[in-house]
Amino acid sequence: MDKKPLVLLALVAIIVIIPLTLYNGLGEDEGFFGGADGAAGEAIEETGYEPWFNSFWEPPSGEIESLLFALQAAIGAIIIGYVLGYYKGQDSERNKEENKKNGKRM
Secondary structure (H helix, E strand, O other), X not given: OOOHHHHHHHXXXXXXXXXXXXXXXXXXXXXXXXXXXXXHHHHHXXXXXXXXXXXXXXXXXXXXXXXXXXXXXXXXXXXXXXXXXHHHHHHHHHHHHHHHHHOOOO
């Protein structure tokens, strides 16, 4: 039996477990896992920046904001998937036509 998959699985387990044990119980309050958005917002506020305009609509809750973000991501994924599928289908059809002309069977 090949031991390579077991070694790789052990390495993945170690890579996952070590950070979880090192930062156990620590969160955003201690400065861990805060993300770039919060740090960027604070840095911009420190410069004294004043926004040019305000939003014309503010979502009523964070859940609605997350829903709209997920909906936007889904629509983008559908568009990208359609375009990639369309070009893949065009390429496949072009290959079938070329094989017919050359007398090859698939």
